[in-house]
Amino acid sequence: MKRGVYLYLIFIILVLLTACAYKEDSNSLIKNENTSDDPKVETSIEDKEKNKDEEEISSGSDLDYQKEEKNEMEKPKYRVNPASFAIEPVNGSNENVVLLTIDDAPDKHALEMAKILKQLNVQAIFFVNGHFLKTDEQKAVLKEIYEMGFMIGNHTMTHANLKKLPKEKQFEEIVKLNDLVEEIIGERPKFFRAPFGTNTDFSRQIALQEKMVLMNWTYGYDFMEQYMTKDALANMMVNTELLRNGANLLMHDREWTKDALKDIVTGLKNKGYEIVDPHAIETIQ
Incomplete structure (x- = not known):
C-alpha cells in the first residue's frame, strides 16, 4: 500500500516538473519571437537596415554622378569668334577642328548632302531660305534633315541683301523665317548668316533679340565658276592656304558641292582635322 502511494506521488511530481519545463520553453519561444532576443536575428535586422542605407547612399551617388556627367556634356566646347567667325575651343577642347556649313537649303541637293554627311558620321549647319520652304514637300525635306540630327540656321526669307532693305523688311526677312522654321521642326534657329555676309546694325540687333549667334565664314569657293566641278572644288577646299584651326x-x-562633299570631308580628316559638331558650339540662352 505504501509502495503504491510512493509511486503515485513520484508520478505526480514528474507530471508537475514536465509541465513547468514545457511552460518555460513556451515562454522562451514567445519571448524570442516577440522581442528578437536572438543575437542572430538582431544582427540580421541591423544588416538589412545598413544595406538599405548603403543602397540609398549609392543610389544618390549615382544620381549625382549622372547629373554631373550630363552637365559636363551640356557645357559648350566651342564658340564663334565674333570678329573672324572662326570656331574657338573652350573648356580644353580640341583646337584642330573645322566647321561645315551649307547655305541656300533646301534647294535641290540638301537632303542628299545630309545623307552623305550622315554616312560619314559628321555634322554641319544647314542655313535655309524661306523661298525654298513654300511647298509641303520642301518642308518635309527640311524636317527630315533636322530629324537626322543636323542643326538648322537662318539665311533669311528671300536671300536679299539686308543693307538694301529698310528696317521693317530686314525684320521680316529674319523673324518671319524663324517663325516658319519653328512651325516646321518645332525649334527656332540658333545661328544667323546674312546673305552675302552683309549684316547691318539692325540685323545684328534682331539676331541678338532672337537669340541667334551671328556667323559668316572663313572661306568658300563653290560659287566661283572655276570651282564648279567635283575635283576642282574638293582640291581647293582641302588644300587652300586659308585652311587652319577653327x-x-x-x-x-549645289550639285558639284554634293559630288565633292565626301572627298572634302575625307581630305580634311586626312589632314588631321576633326569636323566639329555645331551642337557643341556656345549659343545665346
Missing part, C-alpha cells in the same frame, strides 16, 4: 567652311546646296 576654319568656318562655306558651301552651298
Whole structure:
C-alpha cells in the first residue's frame, strides 16, 4: 500500500516538473519571437537596415554622378569668334577642328548632302531660305534633315541683301523665317548668316533679340565658276592656304558641292582635322 502511494506521488511530481519545463520553453519561444532576443536575428535586422542605407547612399551617388556627367556634356566646347567667325575651343577642347556649313537649303541637293554627311558620321549647319520652304514637300525635306540630327540656321526669307532693305523688311526677312522654321521642326534657329555676309546694325540687333549667334565664314569657293566641278572644288577646299584651326567652311546646296562633299570631308580628316559638331558650339540662352 505504501509502495503504491510512493509511486503515485513520484508520478505526480514528474507530471508537475514536465509541465513547468514545457511552460518555460513556451515562454522562451514567445519571448524570442516577440522581442528578437536572438543575437542572430538582431544582427540580421541591423544588416538589412545598413544595406538599405548603403543602397540609398549609392543610389544618390549615382544620381549625382549622372547629373554631373550630363552637365559636363551640356557645357559648350566651342564658340564663334565674333570678329573672324572662326570656331574657338573652350573648356580644353580640341583646337584642330573645322566647321561645315551649307547655305541656300533646301534647294535641290540638301537632303542628299545630309545623307552623305550622315554616312560619314559628321555634322554641319544647314542655313535655309524661306523661298525654298513654300511647298509641303520642301518642308518635309527640311524636317527630315533636322530629324537626322543636323542643326538648322537662318539665311533669311528671300536671300536679299539686308543693307538694301529698310528696317521693317530686314525684320521680316529674319523673324518671319524663324517663325516658319519653328512651325516646321518645332525649334527656332540658333545661328544667323546674312546673305552675302552683309549684316547691318539692325540685323545684328534682331539676331541678338532672337537669340541667334551671328556667323559668316572663313572661306568658300563653290560659287566661283572655276570651282564648279567635283575635283576642282574638293582640291581647293582641302588644300587652300586659308585652311587652319577653327576654319568656318562655306558651301552651298549645289550639285558639284554634293559630288565633292565626301572627298572634302575625307581630305580634311586626312589632314588631321576633326569636323566639329555645331551642337557643341556656345549659343545665346
